[in-house]
Structure formats: C-alpha cells, structure tokens
Amino acid sequence: MNQTLRRAIVDSQEFKISTKNIWKRYQDVGQYNEGSIRGEIFDSWENSKKLGISPFQNKINEIIKQNDLEDRLKKNEQLLSFATPKIKSLTDILNDSKTMFSITDKHGTILHSSGEKTVLKKAERINIFTGGTWSEKSAGTNAVGMVLRTKKPSRVLFSEHFCEKNHEWYCVAYPILAPFTNELLGIINIAGNYNQVHQHTIGLVISEANNISKSIDQQYYEYILRNNLFMNTAMEGIEDAIFVVDSEKRIVEKNGAARSQFILSGIQSIKSLPELDRLVEFVLQHGKIIIREEVNDNLNKKKFICSIYPVTFQDEHLGAVIFFRENSASAAPKPQQLTSVRSVNSKSTRYSFDDMIGSSPEYKEVVRKAQKASLIDATLFLAGETGTGKEVFAQAIHQASNRSNHPFVAINCGAIPHGLFESELFGYESGAFTGAKSKGNPGKFELAQGGTIFLDEIADMPLDLQVHLLRILEERVVTRIGGDKTTPLDVRVIAATHKDLNEAVKNGQFREDLLYRLRVIQLKIPALRERISDVPALVHHFVKKMSGQFGKQEILIHKDTMQCLTQYTWPGNIRELKNVIQQSLFNMEGNIMFPFDLPPEVIGNLGENEKERIIEAMIRENGNVTKAAKVLDLSRATMYRKIKQYHLSAEDWIDGK
Template sequence: MNQQMSRAILNSDWYNGSVKAAWSRYLRNEEILQSELRSEIAHSWETSKDLGVNPFQSQINEIINDQTLAIRLKHNKQLLSYASPRIQQLLDLFDDSKTVLSIADKDGTILKSVGEKNVLKRAEKRYIFAGGTWTEKSAGTNAVGMVLRTKQSSQVLFSEHFCENVHDWYCVAFPVLAPFTKELLGIVNLAGNASDVHRHSIGYALAEAKNMALSLERHFFEYALRHHLFLHTALEKMDHIVLSVDLSDQILTRNEGANRSERFQNETSIASFPELKALVANVRTNGQQIVNEQIQDGSTNKRYQVSIYPVRFQDHIYGVVIFLQQDQRVVNKKKPSPRKATTRYSFSNMVGVSPTFQALLKQAEKAASLQSTILISGETGTGKEVLAQAIHQASNRGGKPFVAINCGAVPPSLLESELSGYEAGAFTGSKAKGSAGKFEQANGGTIFLDEIGDMPLDLQVHLLRILEERVVTRIGGSVPIPVDVRVISATNKDLKEAVQKGTFREDLYYRLCVLQMELPPLRERSEDIPVLIQSFLPALCQEFGKQMISLTRETLTILERYHWPGNIRELKNVLQQAMFVMDGDVIHPHHLPDSFYSQTQSDEYEKQKLLRALEQQEGNVTKAAASLNMSRATIYRRLKKYRLERH
C-alpha cells in the first residue's frame, strides 16, 4: 500500500475533506489545481461527465437480473473455481480488516462478494453485490470501471468517486488478464467504508487482493501453457499452415508451415487476405467452426482449403485458429485464370441463425451448383443482391464477371442500350467507339437484374428475346453476339399479381422464375438481429474510430421488438446513427431514433428522449429544456418522475 493511499484510508476525514472541496468546484466548472487531484481521477471525472452520469444519483445505472446473472456465473465458472479456495482461506482477514472483496467479470459486473457481515450489508445498500455493474457509465469514477478502461490496477478513495453516494467508501481493483492475448478475464476488487477502517489489517487485505489477482493470472497462464506445449509440438509436425489470430485480426502465433510460406511468413495480420478475414469475422460472430471451405487469395490468385475454429474460454471467444492448405492443382497452372470481376459478398457474409434463414442458405448453396435462372423476392433492404453475389461466388462462374443493373433506376429510354449495348454513332451522345451492354460485360458469368418488376412492358419483350435466343444485337448494329450468362433477377413486388394486372409479361415471368427464393423480412427473423449487429460492429467501430462497442440488454430488446420496415439496411443505418450521437462505448436506448418508441411505450420514449437531450447538452438542464421546448420546472418534474433527480 503506497504512502498516499495509506494516509488517505487511515485518515479518511482529512483526505475526504480535501478532495471533496475539489469535487464541488469541479461540479461548478471551476478550475482544479493539479496538486489537488490525481491525473487519473481527473480523467475519469471527465469520462463520467461525458457519459452523462448524474453525480447525485442514488444508485448505479445497471443491475442485471437474476437470469442474466446465472448466465454470467456459468460463463465465469472457471474464474470463480480458481478464486473460491483462496477466498475461503482469507475470510478471517476480511472480517478483521472490515472490507468487502468482490470478483467481477470482464464487463464489470460483480459475480461474488464476501466480507465482514456489517460492512457487507452497508456495501449492498451501495449496490456492491452480485449483479451490480460498476462501469464508469453505470457508476461514474470507481476502481472497477477504471480497470475496465485501462486494464491496469486502480484505486479510488472516498470523494474521488464521481458519485456522492459512495464518498464514504474506498475501492482498489486489480485486473486478471488472459495469457498471450492480454484480454481482460475478470477483476478483483477490495472495498471498505470510512467508518470501518481497521488500522492494522487493511494493508494485509490489500496485499492479499493483489496476490489473488496475480494468482488467478498464474492459474490461467499455467492452464494455457500445459495445453499450448503439447499442441505446439503437434502443430509443428503438420503440413498445413496454422495461424492463431486474436480479436483484432492480428496473428499471434504461427507454425513452421506458416514460416515457410512466402504468403504468410512476414504477415502480422490477416487484413491483406479479405476473403479469409470475412470468414474469420463470421466465425467470431456466430461461434460456429468452418471446415474445408475453398477460398481464393486475391493478391496471388492462389486457392486454399481453409478450416477455422473459435478459441473459447469461459464461453467467451478470444480468437481463432486457422488451418490453411494450398490447392496445388491451382498453383501448378502456368497461367491462372484472371478474374474479370469480383463480388464483394460470399456466403460467409450471409449472417443468421434462425431456422428460416438457415433453410434459405441451404437452398442458395444448392442453387449455386446449378445453372438455372433464379428469381429472388423480398422486401427492400433484405439483402437480395448480397444473396445473388454469394450464389455467383460459390458457383463455377465465380471467377467470371458479376454485373448488376437496377431496372427501376435506369431511364426507360436508356435501358435497352444498357442491356444490349450500342455501336458507334448509334444515337446522339453515344460514345465514339460504341459500348458493350451489360449482357456482353457479364459473358461467362452472371447478370443480376435488380428490381425486375419495374421494367417497362416494351423492354420486357426485348429482355425475353435475349433470354430465349441467348444473343444480343447492339443498337445500330446488325451482328448477333452470343452470350453465355446466368441470369439472377430480384424484385420486391408480387410478380404473379403484376401478371394478373397486365403490368408484367407472363412468358417472361416463367422464363425468370425457374428457381425461386424468398428472403424473409427482418421482423420474421428477430433472433438474427444480435448476430447481424455483431457482424456490423467491427467495420462501424473502424469507421467511427472506436475500439469496442456494446449494447445494453434493454437496447437489444428494443431492436428485437422493432418492426424494421427497412430491414437489414435500416438496422445498419440505425447502428451508424447511434454511434454518431453517442459519446461512450455503450449504445443505450436513448441513442436510438424516436421512431423506436410506440405510443404503448410513451413513458419509456419520454424518458429516453430526456436522457438524450441531457447527454447532448452535457448535463445542462437549462439547455436541455430549451432543446425540448419545455420549461426547466417541467424537466425537473420528469427527472423526479423517472427517478433521475439532479440535486
């Protein structure tokens, strides 16, 4: 225990008074001298303020329910099994020192607390109990929350806490870090009350709490080492390239096969191998292994057979192990076929665990092995082009062009020339050398006719002729040009109804609808929303310059219950908007658009709207009232109504 901490804990009245004065001036936006406050505490106060924490709140903002706590306890079974024997040995010490020792998980939620019974009762009144979540967002400046942000030991003494209701408590927290990856596995926290400081045993209690965290790390390291040594020996004897990759796509270890590979021997990340990176992201998102998938390296045109396995510990995924074997049949070709066009999406980008979606994927994989024309139907934003690209990529045309045209976006006067092309001088404004149409451009590959239901009737005749004869004649030309193209079309309309109304040709409908697939709307596959969100977050975090983003359970519930008229596209847009307006690293309900709250949720809507206004105005009630076009008195009434009082 350092000298400052010892003096602070043993002379709490002196220390508390000194820091309390600085805390009061901080809330009045007055200047604080560097000598009055530790820099790490000043930084945490700023963080708490930016996160919208109320310094006068009577309780922490996040307490998980019993069902969620049971899941967390199960996930952290190994952490608790390592800690429990040592805790039992130290119960007398916690009694003597009048302290409470808590084990928290990697999210800052307390899993278990032990200590002297009277102190434990007082701690429970401050929500220092199993289920209480002590992030800086939930509780302001506190030792557990600071460890979550820094992964370093932290201490917060009395009035250094941002929230006044714990100004008579001190807390010291120590991280438990995973071997090799240094991901946070858990936190050991020791807390005490100013009125219960025991002069002689407090130092021992703090030392034992620190030793417990180090002991837990040692247990995890020994566990990893025992398994790693045997595994390392086995992997070195394999002909495969073997890579272990962490959550940020960095290569942690490689076997001798990887060191001999020109492609991987100098790589520190898999970022330069987009198709592999996409598969890894999919495994991390849904937790399902991939076995014997065929992929192609765009930088070398070499093909690999890949298997990817998630690395789990305490039911959390910390990375993956990748097994790669080069396809020698492709490598030995003197001139690998150049790829005229690539698709952005493959089946690895088709994310979902719902039975409906999984059944659709099986159909799509089967369709990829065939050559038949496909009609994909589904509402706007369900991912029709993503599915079309995935089918193309998995087919034997995967190395050939994929050409898309939106039949509803191209003016009718230009659509014929877009499909068939034109010769030089065919019409005013045409290119001097003429231009190939979409069917010519897609020769050997796939043409995707999006929004086919919006194609004018006269042009439907033109398209039907191309499909029947498999030739195109450029506008202004007379020479038929044979085309070998697979046709995939898509629509958000009921084409059968359009046929009955006479707005879509029946013969063209049956020509396009050889194989039919329907993408379900997002509201019918709500169980896929969490995995879709996880698939979007890595790219969005990079876009907004954030390290890691999470959602509260309440936020996720709202998203799962929403009707999603814009489907997957709308979901991604909502996440982008939430990350734009938020300041911290947790998406709360008040970061969501107003449209998420129906009339039956009027109180919740009003509460979240109020929280959003306060957050945007950095807690300034007057400015928040002005932005909501209401009086300060009304704001204070609603703060009281929703138990968000600001004293």
C-alpha cells in the first residue's frame, strides 16, 4: 500500500486534522506550505476553484437524465461486460472493508456501483449513484475527476477533497485506457468513509481494484487484437508506412516501415502536414474512411498517397490509422490497365451490403464484422454451410473495400478438373503444354490484380497444389506454368468452404500451414435455421424479385404458408428458400400463396391437416364446391386444384357423413 494511503488509514485522525488545517488555510488565503500536501492535490484544488466549485457544496452537481443514462449504458455494454464478472467476486471484500466499488464511463458518469450497504446509502446522500457524474466540474477534487484530467491512477484522501462535505471519504481510482491510442474508456473507483478498518483489508480491496482495471485493459487489448483495424492489418508485416493517432491527432505509434523512412520518422505531429491534418480531422469528426488521397509534404517536396481509417469503439472515435505510400509515376497503374480491370469488375460483382437481408442478432453481428473486414486488406476465411451466401458476403466485402474499382474474380475449387487446376489459378506461358494458347494465358490470380480473388470450396483444392497457393500467400508473387518470370501480386484473398478444415487437416486432406495462412480473419455465416426470424423478410424479398417472371404482381402470403416456411429447418439454407419460392410462384394461381403451393417437403404435416379441412368443408356444404371454398376462404378454382392435388373424390365426403 502507498505510504501516504497507509498513513491516512492507520493514523486517520491525525492525517485528517493536519490535512484539514492545510485545506482551511488554502480556502482562507489561497496558500499552502510547499511540501505539506501533494502537488497533484494542489493542482486539482486550483482547477476546482477556477471551475467555480463551492468548497461548501454538499452534493455532486451533475446527474444525467434517465434517457441519457440508458444511452450511456448501451454505449458501454462492452466495458460493463468485461467488468461485471470481476465485480461479483468482490462482494465479500467490499463488505469486510466497508467500501464501495464504482465503474464510470469516460466522462466520469457512474454506470454501476456495488458494495457495503451502509456505505452505499451514505454515498447516495451526496448523489454518488448510477447517473451521477464524478468530475472536478461537478464535485471538485476527487479521484475520478483527477483521472479524467490526467489519465493516471489517483487517490484523494479525506480532507484532500475540495468540498468539505467529502472530507470523511477516501477514494482511489484507476483509468481504463484503450490500447495504442491511450484514450480513456472508463474508470474504476474504490471509496469508503469508515476509518476503523484494518490496513490489510483496505490494501486488499485497493489491490483488487487495480487488478480489475489491468484485467479489463488486457481484455480490451485482446478485443482490439481480434477486431480492430490496425492490428488486423499486421502493422509490421506490410510495406506501407503506418501512423496511429489518437483523438487529439497526436501520433502515438508508428510501424517499422514508418520508422525506417527518413522523412516519416522525423514527423512528430501531423500538423506539420496541413493537408493530412485536415483529412484526419474529417475522419475523426465523421467516422468516415478516406481512401488513397494525395498529400503534399511541401517542406521535403514529396507526395504521399494516404488512406485513413477511424479506430472506433462503442460508437466513439478513439483515433485513426494512416497508411502512407510514396506517390511515384511507377506506382500508378497504366490507363489501359484501369480500363480492363473495371470492365472485369463490372461483370463479376452483383452484391453489396445493401443486398444483405436480415435483422436477427446473429446475422447483424456477422454483417457488422464483414463491414469491418472490408476496411482492411488481410486474408479472410468464410465458414458456413452450403447455401448460406458466402459469395454474397465476399462480393459485398470487395465492393465496400478500397479495391472496389478493381476485379473480383471467383473460382470454385470443387468444380475444376484436377489436370486444369494449376493452369487456371496460375496461368501458363506459350507452349507450356499441348493445346496451350500461342500467347500463353494469365491465371485467375493475375486477372484479379489490384482486386480480390474468391476461392470458394477451398477444401476441395488438390493437396499437391496447396503448396503452390501457400507460396503465393507467403511471397505474393505468381509464376506461370512453363515460365520462370515471377509477377508481383497485389491481390486480397478470400477463401470459403462448408467443410470442417480442422477435420480435413487431421485426415491429411488439407495442409495445416495453409489453414493458418487462410484464417487470418474468420467469419462464420449462420445457417438459416439459426436465424429463422429472418425467413419472412427473405420470403417477401424473393417473392418481389421473382414474381414478375411468372406474370404475377402484388403477391400475398397466407399466414399458414408463412408458418410452414418458418417451421421448416432449411437444410439447403437461403439457396433452398429461393428455390422453394420460385417453385411456389410457379404452382400458385391467383395472387395468394397458400400452403399447398409449397413443395411437399416444406408443407410437412400441414398438408394432411389441410386435406382433412377440405373434406370437412365439403361434408358441411353437401359437396357444394363453391360454398366449401367460401368456408375455407379460397377461390373456386383453387378449391378444385386442391381437390385434385389431394386426389379427393365425392366418395371422401359422402363416406364421411
């Protein structure tokens, strides 16, 4: 335990008296004897005075409204999810030490408090509860307020508080900081006003609070590692120079490429590049991405191509990542190259994130991650059952990326004959084999230059060719069959399969080193049965999209039909659903889609129930088809078609009487 804190707890009365005298002298004449109180406390007193805080106010001034509190809680769900399991383990320690534990957001607003009941009640009297804002502006000198200003661990003991009403309290606070950008995300605070507690007990609870803050820091680090832009782009593994800046536009990190370049290594502030400064300001204000903008370094007479990505967490823009590449004539693509890749691109992509249909939590989460993945250039692996829409995701990611003006080339690894696989992927030179084109032929990787190659059903790639793909991923060059010239590649790889690659590795059917190369980032696309609440939206989408093919408009879906569709397990996923709707549109008459319009495997037991209802209606109406149809809310033509579908005859309702 810190020496000052130990003295305050063990000799609390003496400490409080001496500190109180210093506080009184400061309030009376604005002075104190140097060394009699910590410098950071005096700085906070001075700041509290400048903010107009009355030393005699008896409560925290700022309490946010309920609606604002709900917004804050929602924005900080991740922070609270990290902290909650740790807080539960403190119950006994908090009770024994007569203390309370609070966690605040980055503004000092309390999101959660727990602890010994009498301490919590005393805290409530001075507005220390959920929704109260514990800043210097609201409460004068206090530990949370000092952390807000300094981003450093702080403690305020008894009469060190600016407001006299708080002189019975001690509090120790620890910041929770974002990795790399060092932005404040939240604060952990321990407080108490019961001074007859053993120093060991207090030391234990303070130590636990410190451990919790470090644990949450680590969880944030791991979260960033898994999900955030600049880690996923493997800062040290790419050729571009990278700056990481915080929300104040201070450079907090550079990668090796930036440190090794003479000009960039000497840049201490982006303000030295006014054009870049304005672009970063825009990104931080709006959370928008800027792709390949030219920035002039007038001092060194250099031009750079920059891409800037916001670093966002819990809807807050914590900073930005800047990618630099020196602009040179050799780096610019030739005009004819641009023309050709655009023509390939226009023919090969149809889907974007606007085509994603579904509002289930499972689907929204994978779409969110896919959108995040579109902002980076790392190799991506899509896992999911057949028919879940893996290529739709791959195309949408390409369309939202900075490669969208370049080709998207898809290849189904399970549909290429083994003998043609190598030439399809890697190309060949003239005369490489019998039947080869006289001028040779580029492979799919060359055709995808500057853009994205989508390797669907990657598990079906022959084992002997997997080593060639591994070399491409490692060296980023391709050599055509029959040639010795290597072509540098600038291609993003997205791979997908419905198979279990871990199992394939165990069975010796897939290379383990290739698996690790492909799984830089992995997205699992949920099966349709795992997001069954999205079925109605998908049904209406496909009906609207395809009804014109069958000369139909304004199609209505009967409620029993939708019940069938939502109860079915969809082993073929979205692809099967689309086919079912197409078949049903073909089957139906009129503008209402009834259950009997669906294929038999989808109807299930409902068909038997419907058959029985038709027989009952015909019995009731003495075999009058028109009246029975009216009872069932069907058209006469539909009634006749149903009778035919279920192979019914007059004997069925005559015998049923």
